[in-house]
Amino acid sequence: MFLKGQRPRPSPSGPRTKPMNPTNLLFALLASGFFLTQGGKGNAQDVPSPQAVLGHEIGTKFSRYREIRLWFEIAASRSKGRMKVQSLGRTAQGQELFLSLISSESQLARLNRIGEELQALVSGNNRPKNQTPAVVWLSFGVHGNEPSPSEAAMDLCHRLLTSAEGKKLLEKLVIVIDPCLNPDGRERYVSALVSRLGKDPDPDPLSFEHREPWPGGRTNHFLQDLNRDWAFQTQLETKARIRAWLKLPPQVHVDFHEMWAEREYFFFPAELPVHRSVPRSVLRWHKVFGEANAQAFDAKGWRFYSGEDFDLFYPGYGDSWPSLMGAVGMTYEVGGHGNAALAYRRPDGRIWTLADRVQRHSEAAWSTLLTAAAHKDALLRDFYQLHRDAELEGRGLKDRLLVLSSPKDPGRVRALGSLLLAQGLKLSYASAEGRGRDSRGRTYPVLKGSLILDFAQARGRLARALLERESSVSHLYFYDVSAWSLPLAYGVRERRMSEVDVPLRTGLPPLPSAAPGGVEGLFSLVSAKRGNSPLLAARASAAGLEVRVATKAFRIAGQDFGPGSLVIPTPSKAQRSLLAGLLKAFPDLRPLSTNRSRSERGPDLGSPSFAPCVPVRAALAFGEGTDPNLAGALWFLFEQRLGLPLHRIPLASLSPQNLSHFNLVILPDGGLPSGWTSQRSTLERWVREGGVVLAIGSSARAIHRRILGGKSQVPSTGTSSKTSPKKNERQALRWTTPDQLARESRERRNPGAIVEVRLDPRRLLAAGYGKTIPVLVRGRPQGFPEEGKGRIVAFYGKTKRLSGYIPEASLRKLEGRGYLLQIPLGKGAFVLFDQNPQFRLFWHGLTRLLLNASFLLPRRRIPPFPTPSNGR
Ligand SMILES: [Zn+2]
Structure with missing residues (x-):
């Protein structure tokens, strides 16, 4: 770790984090003696109060992110070696992410050494020593529209650096303050809010300042919820943070949030269910910290609650993931959130201000630090021991x-392996083919390149939480989804074994070297089985090559090709070298080269069964009412992962008349663009010319029902339809407690489970898949009633639940209904998904369905737009 104020030392992993450059503004302020005059009493060398830098008292205004950063920079420069600021890189909007590290001068000077000592406690190479401090990591503001935590971070830090009590804490602890985990979201919230404020704060909940405009500031730039991303690390903010975490693994972590404005303060213990992999000692510590917080709040006369609302099950939160990593991971919540603004009138008439929210977070953090310091040695002992217990x-x-492989698409198992390594798990791979056996004596082949994870490791509990099929639970309440098993989500094969007989190497298998050749003939053929083939179709057609996609199976040179396979004619040398260049990015594709059009079976290469893939110009239409996470995930997928342009269009702007700019329109869950139902004929003409509409969830159902005239309603899941009037009467006569009612309503909810759907492998859209795939179903899955019309590409079969909780009634109702439809119209099609195939960007197993639909189906050619002229 390279920290501000230290000389750079070469490190084997390279300086991933760079020191932050003090801003010019900071220099200007220091040079002018600003703090002497603005800070009032004290001298220029003291740590200035936040007010002295911000120009306002904390809690009276929203501090902008750059102001928060500036205060931390100045405080570090005046801390006399007790605080350092460490850059973690920049957000998508270019704002610098940073941590501040606070401890005694001597401990901070040997921070790298302390990090190594703590890593040795994880690996078991060392036992805790008396002089090792405990690390308490405090995360503020992961949700941008929950503004008080970042304000409290400054208040807390100032108290630590300027009070006698703080000085004692620094002797026993290293305190990591992450003042703002989501600067882009915070700025979105604060700038919208500030523009709505009047001369004085208006506490009336009906006023403008209590209404946050869509999509709100909760998420990051790509509209992803960073408090669902800890275990899945799809976003750069999470990746950067976890790299720093592994170098200085904390024993306590608190994630500071805001919740419903009318609630009192919440701290741990958590609500049930708690994931069974969370270590018992961590659960005991939750009570210890909770009790200390309770005393601190009672002393102030502040109300609070524990053990309700916030569970510890889904592993992607800022409390569960740290707990699975062996820290005492907790969430603290204060009433506030995007609608609380600066002052909020609660139903009982009390005015609840930003300053009230800041005070409570600051006090809870302080109490947490006191508790951690008091129990420092026990915390370190337990931290050491829980890793041994896991082994x-x-x-x-x-x-x-656990043996993992994806022979058809090696990219998927590699991606999963990288994710596991990035959270400190140990992995090896089979460097040659061999066999393995399970505890019942059955033997299985182990393919070369298979990943092998041994659950007997220090972080084995995290591994089991992420990788095991089931996370069994007796308590039917979920704040989030009930299933996420990564082998299912990534679509890789998994097999549990007791031993393997293969040569093992640590880490990830090397990438296959790019196979040259394959392009010397008149035609290059790429099998649909290869994961990246639709992406090659997109890139090659965009580069001006002719690309055709097989709609039927064929055989050539003894090799079978299924629907979705590509034929790329390359009669000229220039075309062949262009294709060879593109193929360098896809070493797994290995095309077959041929000079003959004659097939040994199925259509010849000149047949109309090979449809043209046109350059795709895609529009993602979203806006108020759309699921922002899904819209953002699709945006991220195209722009960041696939490196392909995507036009993001407001829903209201994409009328049927404007469709001519595009040949692919993607509608995330949420609604239809304006005019789509009233001007159906214009929309249909566009589809007939080869346009493709890819719609998901409620948007797909709206198209099915309102444009295509289908019936997609399912009878309601309520018990009433199955209960006779007499039984209803009897039930009404019985006493029913509110708890019973709550339980029954929970039993009917579908928090999100993994089920199996059946695919038709003869369909182009299903290219690259076998006969079944695991999908996540959430909320009210309905399916499409389209049996026997040839439109269903995937359906919920005799539905098999693979993981998580789903009510039996929901499962039964889905049986036989469509999960994925392709409704052809002229040269184009409507492609309708019942459920989100890109859930939180870690459901890699379904990405290929999106790629097939996006790059293999559009047929409408769009003339190139004229380049804009410079004149007026
Ligand atoms: Zn939150």
């Missing part, structure tokens, strides 16, 4: 090895 538990498993 032992793993050794006790019958089949402690």
Whole structure:
């Protein structure tokens, strides 16, 4: 770790984090003696109060992110070696992410060494020593429209650096303050809010300042919820943070939030269910910290609650992931959120201000630090021990090895392996083919390149939480989804074994080297089985090459090609070298080269069964009412992962008349663009010419029902339809407690589970898949009633639940209904998904369905737009 104020030392991993450059503004302020005059009493060398830098008292205004950063920079420069600021890189909007590290001068000077000591506690290479401080990591403002935590971070830090009590804390602890985990979201919230404020704050909940405009500031630039991303690390903010975490693994982590404006303060213990992999000692510490917070709040006369609303099950939160990593991970919540603004009138008439929210967070953080310092040695002992226990538990498993492979698409298993390595898990791979056996004596082949994870490792509990099929639970309440099993989400094969007989190497298998050749003939053929083939179709057609896609199976040179396979004619040398250049990015594709059009089976290469793939110009239409996470995920997928342009268009602007700019329109869950139902004929003409509409969830159902005239309603899931009037009467006569009612309503909810759907492998849209795929179903899955019309590409079969909780009634109702439809019209089609195939950007297993629909189906050619002239 390279920290501000230290000389750079070469490190084997390279300086991933760079020191922050003090801003010119900071220099200007320091040079002018600003703090002497503005700070009032004290001298220029003291740590200035936040007010002295911000120009306002904390809690009276929203501080802008650059002001928060400036205060931390100045405080570090005046801290006399007790605080350092460490840059973590920049957000998508170019704002610098940073941590501040606070401890005694001597401990801060040997911080790298302390980090190594703590890593040795994880690996078991060392036992805790008396002089090792505990690390308490405090995360503020992961949700941008929950503004008080970042304000409290400054208040807390100032108190630590300027009070006698703070000085004692610094002797025992290293305190990591992440003042703002989501600067882009915070700026979106604060700038919208500030523009709505009048001369004085208006506490009336009906006023403008209590209404946050869509999509709100909760998420980051790509509209992703960073408090669902800890275990899945799809966003750069999460990746940067976890890299720093692994170098200085904390024993306590608190994630500071805001919730419903009318609630009192919440701290741990958590609500049930708690994931079974969370170590018992961590659960005991939750109570200890909760009790200390309770005393601190009672002393102030402040109300609070624990053990309700916030569970500890889904592993992607800022409390569950840290807990699975062995820290005492907790969430603290204060009433506030995007509608609380600067002052909010609660129903009982109390005015609840930003300053009230800041005070409570600051006090809860302080109490947490006091508790951690008081129990420092016990925390470190437990931290060491829980990792040993995890190793032992793993050794006790019958089949402690998990073997993962994805022979058709090696990219998927590699992506999963990188994710596991990035959270400090140990992995190896088979460097040659071999066999393995399970505890029942059955033997299985182990393919070359398979990943092998041994659950008997220090972080084995995290591994089990992320990778095991089921996370069993007895308590039916979920704040989030109930299933996420990564082998299912990534669409890779998994097998538990007790031993393997293969040569093992640590880390990830090397990438296959780019196979040259394959382009010397008149035609290059790429099998649909290869994961990246639709992406090659997109890139090659955009580069001006002719690309055709097989709609039927064929055989050539003894090799079978399924629907979705590509034929790229390259009669000229220039075309062949262009294709060879594109193929360098896809070493797994390995095309077959031929000079003959004659097939041994199925259509010849000149047949109309090979449809043209045209350059795709895609529009993602979204706006108020759309699911922002899904819209953002699709945006991120195209722009960041695929490196392809995507036009983001407001829903209201994409009328049927404007469709001519595009040949692919993607509608995330949420609604239809304006005029689509009233000007159906214009929309249909566009589709007939080869346009493709890809719609998801409620948008797909709206198209199905209102444009295509289908019936997509399912009878309601309520028990009433199955209960006779007499039984209803009897039930009404019985006493029913509110708890019973709550339980029954929970039993009917579908928090999100993984089920199997059946695919028709003869369809172009299903190219690259086998006969079944695991999908996540959430909310009210309905399916499409389209049996026997040839439109269903995937359907919920005799539905098999693979993981998580789903009510039996929901499962039964889905049976036989469509999950994915392709409704052809002229040369184009409507492609309708019942459920989100890109859930939180970690559901890699379904990405290929989106790629097939996006790049293999559009047929409408768009003339190139004239380049804009410079004149007026
Ligand atoms: Zn939150």
